[in-house]
Amino acid sequence: MTPLDQIDLNSLTIFDAVAEAGSFTAAADRLGVAKARISVQIARLERQLGVSLFTRTTRQVAPTDAGRALHAQCQPLLRALSDALAQAGSDQGELSGMLRISTTALQVAHAIGPALVQFMALHPRITVDLRTADKVVDMIAEGIDLSFRMGWLRDSTQRAIKLGEFSQHVVAAPSYLRQRGYPATPQDLVRHDWVALSLMRTPHTWTFTGADGAETVVQTNSRMQVDSPAALLALIEQGAGITVLEGQTLAAGLKAGAVVELLPQWSLPRGGMYAVLPPGRQAPARVRAFIDFYRDYLLRAATP
Numbered sequence: 001m002t003p004l005d006q007i008d009l010n011s012l013t014i015f016d017a018v019a020e021a022g023s024f025t026a027a028a029d030r031l032g033v034a035k036a037r038i039s040v041q042i043a044r045l046e047r048q049l050g051v052s053l054f055t056r057t058t059r060q061v062a063p064t065d066a067g068r069a070l071h072a073q074c075q076p077l078l079r080a081l082s083d084a085l086a087q088a089g090s091d092q093g094e095l096s097g098m099l100r101i102s103t104t105a106l107q108v109a110h111a112i113g114p115a116l117v118q119f120m121a122l123h124p125r126i127t128v129d130l131r132t133a134d135k136v137v138d139m140i141a142e143g144i145d146l147s148f149r150m151g152w153l154r155d156s157t158q159r160a161i162k163l164g165e166f167s168q169h170v171v172a173a174p175s176y177l178r179q180r181g182y183p184a185t186p187q188d189l190v191r192h193d194w195v196a197l198s199l200m201r202t203p204h205t206w207t208f209t210g211a212d213g214a215e216t217v218v219q220t221n222s223r224m225q226v227d228s229p230a231a232l233l234a235l236i237e238q239g240a241g242i243t244v245l246e247g248q249t250l251a252a253g254l255k256a257g258a259v260v261e262l263l264p265q266w267s268l269p270r271g272g273m274y275a276v277l278p279p280g281r282q283a284p285a286r287v288r289a290f291i292d293f294y295r296d297y298l299l300r301a302a303t304p
């Protein structure tokens with residue numbers, strides 16, 4: 001086995017890319033190198049360590065137990081090294097390095113995507129790995145620098161920066177309302193077909209506030225639930241029933257008449273828009289810079 005101080009750091013970087021990407025081809029694309037170089041470097045690293053790091057099939061490569069253990073130990077160190085190099089560059093006035101962001105596909109379409117394009121144009125040495133998921137991800141395990149989430153944070157220990165708020169609205173498609181009628185009060189929702197968003201903490205319990213400030217709590221019943229706001233909106237537009245969605249997601253559908261807002265004289269609690277940071281380490285300069293840029297972008301977008 002080769003002494004550890006003689007192992008090429010580039011091999012560990014390539015190993016990390018393969019472990020994250022799940023294939024030599026995807027890792028080569030991510031790093032911008034030839035696939036053959038990936039294969040050679042991984043084989044050399046395995047010889048130097050004296051263990052197999054991946055099991056290989058025709059479709060994918062998967063880490064062995066030794067590979068998973070090495071990845072768990074190496075990834076934080078490689079990330080810290082990358083952050084240190086990027087920080088050294090930013091000290092000279094130019095941001096650089098990889099920015100790994102997790103958010104939902106809807107947020108990418110509505111705001112984060114356009115903001116990222118503008119940010120990257122201002123900082124040409126920044127690269128972005130954008131991952132979309134409706135469910136909350138493990139930021140440490142996934143190597144995420146920054147996560148954008150909407151709603152109510154369940155974990156009070158999260159390092160979260162509030163960027164703004166959003167409104168919630170009860171909606172249904174015109175086709176559904178023609179068949180079932182319009183609810184006149186929040187309590188009428190109990191007799192309607194409800195489509196629940198299972199990502200929410202209490203997808204069936206809703207507290208409505210009237211114009212006079214009085215609160216009404218409604219417990220809805222659903223025959224259908226879904227774990228994606230985009231899928232929920234698609235179902236509602238097809239006449240599946242009634243639900244609650246946030247205003248940004250609904251804007252296009254309301255304008256086109258695909259959905260109709262119900263009970264406008266009643267209001268629901270407003271939720272928060274958050275930038276969430278992984279625990280345990282200081283955010284690199286590129287992360288802090290994008291948070292500031294995105295906050296300003298949202299303010300500009302909200303200004304008439």
